[in-house]
Amino acid sequence: MKRFVFFLMMIGCCIPMTAQHTLSLQQLKDSALQHNIAIRSAKHSIAAAEEQRKEAFTRYFANVSGTGAWFNANKSMAKMDMNPAEMIPEDMLPMLAQSLPAEMLASLNSPMSMTMMKNGTIAGISAIQPIYAGGQIVNGNKLAKVGEEVSHLQLQLSENEVEKTTEQYYWQYVTLQEKMKTIAAVDTLLSGIHKDVTVAVKAGVAMQNDLLQVQLRQNDIESQKVKLRNGISLMKLLISQYCGLEDTLFTIPLTDDFSTQPLQLALTEADKENALTRLTEYQLLSKQVEAAHLQKKMAVGENLPSVAVGAGYNYHNLMENDRAFAMVFATVSIPISDWWGGSHAVKRKKIEHQKAIDEQEDKSEMLKIRMQKAWNDVSESQLQLSIAERSIKQAEENLRLNRNQYKAGVSRMTDLLEAQLLYQQALDRRTDAYADYRNRLLDYRQAMGE
Numbered sequence: 001m002k003r004f005v006f007f008l009m010m011i012g013c014c015i016p017m018t019a020q021h022t023l024s025l026q027q028l029k030d031s032a033l034q035h036n037i038a039i040r041s042a043k044h045s046i047a048a049a050e051e052q053r054k055e056a057f058t059r060y061f062a063n064v065s066g067t068g069a070w071f072n073a074n075k076s077m078a079k080m081d082m083n084p085a086e087m088i089p090e091d092m093l094p095m096l097a098q099s100l101p102a103e104m105l106a107s108l109n110s111p112m113s114m115t116m117m118k119n120g121t122i123a124g125i126s127a128i129q130p131i132y133a134g135g136q137i138v139n140g141n142k143l144a145k146v147g148e149e150v151s152h153l154q155l156q157l158s159e160n161e162v163e164k165t166t167e168q169y170y171w172q173y174v175t176l177q178e179k180m181k182t183i184a185a186v187d188t189l190l191s192g193i194h195k196d197v198t199v200a201v202k203a204g205v206a207m208q209n210d211l212l213q214v215q216l217r218q219n220d221i222e223s224q225k226v227k228l229r230n231g232i233s234l235m236k237l238l239i240s241q242y243c244g245l246e247d248t249l250f251t252i253p254l255t256d257d258f259s260t261q262p263l264q265l266a267l268t269e270a271d272k273e274n275a276l277t278r279l280t281e282y283q284l285l286s287k288q289v290e291a292a293h294l295q296k297k298m299a300v301g302e303n304l305p306s307v308a309v310g311a312g313y314n315y316h317n318l319m320e321n322d323r324a325f326a327m328v329f330a331t332v333s334i335p336i337s338d339w340w341g342g343s344h345a346v347k348r349k350k351i352e353h354q355k356a357i358d359e360q361e362d363k364s365e366m367l368k369i370r371m372q373k374a375w376n377d378v379s380e381s382q383l384q385l386s387i388a389e390r391s392i393k394q395a396e397e398n399l400r401l402n403r404n405q406y407k408a409g410v411s412r413m414t415d416l417l418e419a420q421l422l423y424q425q426a427l428d429r430r431t432d433a434y435a436d437y438r439n440r441l442l443d444y445r446q447a448m449g450e
Contacts, residue, residue, distance in 0.1 A: 022253055028169075053145055060141075065126060073118050117318050139298045157280050172235055183225055193403070196407065288359070292355075304335075314326075378437070391426040
């Protein structure tokens with residue numbers, strides 16, 4: 001027998017256990033920030049922007065390039081016909097006639113053909129260092145830096161959105177769990193009423209109809225339980241997918257603390273101005289203006305002269321012999337015909353720059369309005385939660401009175417069940433109000449750049 005018990009214990013140790021683990025709101029946020037697809041995409045954008053900035057930095061250095069070519073034509077690319085006799089001065093002819101054989105003198109009067117560059121090899125390497133490019137290199141690097149900063153700000157926006165969505169899912173789940181707890185309490189209450197009514201019916205002091213009404217309400221509670229279980233199961237799947245969890249074997253602790261944080265009496269214009277510069281959205285608008293300004297300067301630079309110096313080393317054998325040489329050079333490029341179209345391009349960039357400034361001013365006002373709305377929503381949700389708390393106390397007292405009155409025979413079952421329903425609704429209303437308050441509070445913190 002001892003051996004059998006030991007064998008069962010060994011099997012139990014080998015079987016993997018699937019224990020549930022508790023996750024807090026912060027743990028869910030951390031997991032979502034690590035695994036959410038929007039965050040991963042934003043981080044990829046940052047990496048791409050960093051590479052673009054590094055690419056722009058290389059424009060400061062010399063551009064080194066090498067070339068090489070080999071060719072073999074069906075006929076020479078250069079041909080020259082010449083008559084040697086025509087190239088000898090007349091006063092030298094008598095002298096040549098005395099010193100040269102007759103055959104050679106006769107050949108001087110025969111035309112000759114000379115060809116070259118039928119095949120050959122060309123190679124070279126050069127380095128060109130830009131000295132002045134109308135500010136395009138400097139402004140291009142600044143623009144790339146702005147792009148990198150924008151990608152970091154967009155990551156912050158994505159993180160804010162993930163945090164907001166995670167908290168919304170969290171409080172939806174907590175709300176369903178709280179309502180399930182309320183259903184359990186109501187079920188216990190109805191069980192007590194059912195027990196009292198059953199005794200009263202058997203004693204002949206209550207009607208069978210009262211018992212049926214209680215049973216119908218219990219059936220309705222069972223139906224609500226099924227819906228809540230399904231909702232909780234679906235919510236866990238949604239949280240698991242969004243936060244990158246491996247499974248749904250987790251629980252979220254419920255809260256018995258429905259307290260709220262104190263708010264300032266009013267949101268002043270100075271508070272809005274101080275908070276405005278902290279907002280990621282405002283910083284993005286500022287970067288948009290800065291980028292438009294740099295693009296305007298680059299458009300101007302495209303119509304300015306550019307200066308560069310260079311050095312190179314070249315080789316060829318076009319003249320049937322190897323030839324290698326080095327050289328230094330300087331270039332000046334002046335866009336003349338492009339000035340006409342370039343002037344319109346500069347004007348277009350100026351308009352886009354002013355458009356970015358106007359958009360920043362307009363959206364800044366909208367951001368302040370969002371701050372005020374968020375503050376109003378938090379204040380309203382605090383008030384709604386306070387009303388819900390008072391309603392619970394009133395519903396409890398109403399339920400107690402109706403139950404005592406029913407036991408005393410001076411109240412109907414419908415009144416008692418109505419009091420029970422009002423009590424359940426008051427509990428659910430407080431749960432909804434608290435979840436709404438927490439979501440509104442997060443909206444306010446984000447709207448104020450906290």
